[in-house]
Amino acid sequence: MLLEMRDIRKSFTAGPVLHGVDFSVEAGEIHALIGHNGAGKSTLMKTLAGNFADYSGQIVIEGRDCVLHTPAEALGQGVAIIYQDFALVPDLSVAANIALGREPKGAFPGLMPHRALRTRSAREAALLGIDLPMDTPIRRLGVAAQQLTEIVRACSQDVRILVMDEPTARLAPAERAHLFAVMRRMGRERGVGIIYISHFLDEVRDIADRVTVMRDGRVVETNAASRYTVDDLAQLLVGHTDIVLDQAPDRRVAKQKPLGPTMLELDQLAVAGRPGVTLSVAAGEIVGLAGLVGSGRTRLARAMVGDVVSEGVLRVDGRAVTRRSPQRSAAAGLVMVPEDRKISGLALAASIEANMEATALGTSLSRMGIVRRARQRQVVDGLIRSFRIHPPVREKPVGTLSGGNAQKVLLARAVAARPRAMILDQPTAGVDIGAKAELHKLIVLAAAEGAAVVLISDDLDEILGLADRVVVMTEGVAGPPIARADLDRAKLLSAISRVSQTAA
Structure with missing residues (x-):
């Protein structure tokens, strides 16, 4: 057995969080760890990563009894963790972040061989089949590219146990498939044991060898993933059968009021170097923005609220918002929920x-x-x-x-x-199935009360379940809005792929 955690207990000021948890991982295995937010998953993994010196219990790695009181001790035992909220340095380049803490030595003390650093980081990314802009500062990347940078950094070290906390929460379908291929290759070729934390139960069912379900700081059950259906896992998460699965409500049923007047209007709104976008969203309407990572959805959203410089006209409830800034936009009734809650939210x-x-x-x-x-x-x-x-x-x-x-x-x-208008960028990323259903209802309610909603999501089922119309974007170009009635999952995925291929 690669890893055994026995009778792990951890308390905070408010009381105990882990109540004697047992958990194990075999070499080459992908072991999914699932549970509602607050179930204790992250606390258990932070204990493994050496973040808590005051835990009790036993951690055994490759037969060795290990005391992990610091992250350095954990890393020394081959344990790496990729947190849901990234630990990257925004002003450093991708290459420098990948090499952080293990930079190559220069010819003289104090000198950094930047070319060697960049070459090594690019080679390490290529070994995983990942292509990243090595010279670009992290703060200029989208969340998905930041996620891939974290993965390359973790995998470039001598890792035996890799913890991935919600790694696909902000990845588009193509990026998720790529990540899964990388994970399987790491297990098959390098014998790395992967602990995979996710709220996407269908992904858990497909990618994992085993599944452990946690609830209220305790292990509920551990078994082979093949023995569960998605419904089985959902019921284990909450402890009863009358649950709402991870599905968005059907807007055709949920929406009872007719749409109101135009509440949010873009007239050739253009971010530097990209064409203008013209779009209108009515009061009570939800418009989904779909597209691949890097398609320009988030940059357009930030332009709407004045977080990045843009040209063109934006109106809220018929009034133009001039000298746009997040503060002036909020005062006009336009607010945004950003995708990166840690840095900008x-x-x-x-x-x-x-x-x-x-x-x-x-x-x-x-x-x-x-x-x-x-x-x-x-x-x-x-x-x-x-x-x-x-x-x-x-x-x-x-x-x-x-x-x-x-x-x-x-x-x-x-x-x-x-607000009169809301922009929601990946609003349910990293949220458990029960909370996701609750958030969907609240989004629908906000629209029913008259708000115009722009929804950006990589979850195609979320877009299809909530949106009245869908706009597919690529490289900053917005296609014509498509009525929800004219779409299903296959058609939307085809539209995204077709537009992407045309742009390429």
Whole structure:
């Protein structure tokens, strides 16, 4: 056995989180670890990664009893972890991030052989079949490319056990398939044991050799993946059978009100170097933006709220937003939930309450510049209940929440502002099946209450389940909107592939 974790226990100030967990991985095995947000998956893996010196229990790697009290000790035993929230240096290049901590030595002390570093990093990426722009700073990459950079960095070290926390949450279907091929090759050719954490149960069923289900800090069951259906896994996650599976609600049934007037309008809105986009979204309408990673969806979204420089006209409720910036856009009634909650979305050191009120202070939570504290507490408590944020404590720092709960805080903050228009970029990435269904309902509700919604998602079923119309993008070019009634999953995937091939 490559790895055995026996009777692992870990407590925080609020109480115990892991209650005697047993977990194992064989060489070359892909072992999926699943559970709702807050089930203890990430805490167990951070224990393996040496992040907690105060755990109890036994960790055995290749027959050796190991005490892992620091990340350096874990890495020395061949353990690497790719977190859901990346640990990259934004201002360094892709090549420098891949080589971080193991840079090649120069001819003289203090000198960095940049050409050798770049060549080695490119070679390490090529061994995994991954092509990345080695000279580009990380901050200029999309989330998917950042994810691939993390994978190359982890795999370029002498790794025996690789932990991947939600690695496909922000990858398009083609990138997911590529990643799975890389994972299988690592196991088959190098004997690496992979621990795969994911909320995509169909992927778990397809990629994993074994599955362990956790709930409330305990292991519920471990068995061969082939013995489960997706329904079986979903029922084990929640402990009962009356569940809502990982499916978006059918908008044809959910939507009861007719669409209102145009609420969000783009008139030749263009990011530097790309053609202008013309698009209108009505009050109560959800328009999906589909496309491959790098197609320009997120850059267009950031241009809408003024986070990147753009030309052209943008109107909210008929009024042009000039000198666009995130603050002016929010004041006009346009808010965005960004894809990268760690860097551009949330203040991790601040409380749930402080994060939720950040956008709404200028609208629903203040009057003539005076903050209404009683109203503030009422709204925050209501959002915590509605979004089922755990733990339900408004003073809790967001940085201590699980990834899924942090995502719910981000969406709740947007809803708190009662916007006229919302841009949601990968709003359910990394969220468990129950929370995902809840977020879908809240998105539909926001549209039903009159908001115009632009939804960016790599989950084709999410796009098809929620959107009234779909726009396929490639290299910054937006195709004509397609009515939901004219699409199914095969047609949408074909449209994305066809447009991509035409652009190539």
